[in-house]
Amino acid sequence: MLFLCAFTALANLTSFEPLRRYEEKHGGSLHGKYKDATPFRSSVKTDGEKSGSKSASLVDELGVMLKEKGFNYHGCEVLYSGVYGTELTCEIFIGPVYYQRLRHMVSDKYQVRSTGPIDPVTRQPVKGRKRGGGVRFGEMERDSLLAHGAAYLLHDRLHTCSDYHIADVCSICGSLLTTTFIQPQKLPVRQIVGLPPRKPPSKVACHACQTGKGMETVAMPYIFRYLAAELASMNIKMTLKLSN
Ligand SMILES: [Zn+2]
Structure with missing residues (x-):
């Protein structure tokens, strides 16, 4: 999957981050070196890392590495229009980005109940999302309502809507x-x-x-x-x- 980013958007930190990661990956592989491409780390080196390097910014250092191998300093590439075949005049940042889908779905997580199944012994609502049970209103929740002085709500939760x-x-x-x-x-x-x-x-x-x-x-x-x-x-x- 290709990631396209207009150069003018680089002032935005979110857009800036992929550039740094791209430069680290690309610059590192061109020189045959290992590079730390951890996302969203500060682009400015800490005092400990500063020693031995002339540049204060990690991006500047990686930009020089790209330039040495004939690439654009900021990782931009020349692209051509797929319609007209002409060169696009703007600077376009391009590089690989990897995505992974988060498999936690709202439909698998939500839990709601007004009335429903109860335990035959205690006559209190059963627990468990699959069984249509209630969300436990425990001691800590009780204490917080007591601290707020919400006595009517407490009575509603623990008595009226329970057993x-x-x-x-x-x-x-x-x-x-x-x-x-x-x-x-x-x-x-x-x-x-x-x-x-x-x-x-x-x-x-x-x-x-x-x-x-x-x-x-x-x-x-x-x-x-x-x-x-x-x-x-x-x-x-x-x-x-x-x-x-
Ligand atoms: Zn009696």
């Missing part, structure tokens, strides 16, 4: 694990017996207190309920004190 759960808690005994659901007695049976229709009882009740009077609904992360269950398996009772 939001409404638990039935017994305010009498403070337990959130003793909830039982009461099936109301079927109406047709009562009608057959001849009893008056009874007021349907509350659907949830505390199995330990044998009543549904103290039941309250509390929003909490599901993992908190999971923690209470884990502690209960180790014979540790967790009680909640509810208040308005």
